């Protein structure tokens with residue numbers, strides 16, 4: 123687990139501003155959800171955190187050391203599962219150990235006993251131990267993403283990043299996969315940042331929220347601070363009309379309580 127510090131982070135692609143003067147700190151072990159519509163800068167922020175993108179200005183540090191290039195101690199779960207369909211769940215999970223495996227050993231498929239155990243433990247964490255030998259292409263989207271989580275865990279990360287990890291899943295699978303990510307993070311005491319565009323899921327799983335809009339950080343707060351007005355600011359009024367109607371009917375208040383969020387209605391299309 124690691125503390126994250128982002129200071130005055132900006133990232134420009136030519137004329138395009140992907141991030142502008144973003145600053146925040148995340149204490150070790152916190153589970154943070156990044157909200158924002160498509161193009162808001164969520165992926166760029168995550169890429170700056172794992173060193174895949176270089177800031178135009180500002181700094182990112184993890185556990186006190188500045189991020190300067192790609193970090194293998196940062197586990198990443200992607201929207202497109204980035205797993206290999208021809209390989210088994212176990213073999214895919216084991217690829218998480220590649221950064222610490224020599225080329226020769228990986229070509230010969232010689233893995234340390236410890237890595238093999240780590241792969242099986244990670245599959246157990248995501249409820250797929252029984253399916254370890256199943257080819258991933260035969261699995262459901264939700265199971266495939268759980269293999270992606272297992273692979274990230276085998277990396278033995280200090281920080282877990284997830285970029286829209288459930289965007290391609292149906293609502294039930296999305297909820298289940300988010301549950302596995304949260305449990306895995308808790309089990310490994312991992313600081314976690316996940317971007318999501320489904321507000322209802324975000325509220326169910328997030329402890330703290332960062333709201334992005336046009337590259338700016340427009341919100342940083344807890345679930346109680348994440349009112350309908352704040353969501354309006356992040357996404358625009360249209361997306362929250364249905365929530366507002368439901369909450370004012372049932373509670374006569376603008377406050378967004380988790381049990382009053384209609385499933386799916388709060389979803390913001392990418």
Ligand code: ADP
Pocket residue numbers: 135138139140158159160161162163164165166167
């Ligand atoms: P999000 O993940 O919230 O959808 P992104 O971080 O992908 O947002 O993008 C933020 C902005 O930066 C968008 O306007 C996007 O078009 C632009 N952008 C992102 N990556 C690149 C890139 N590699 N080259 C040019 N523009 C980019």
Ligand code: MG
Pocket residue numbers: 164165166285286
């Ligand atoms: Mg993105």
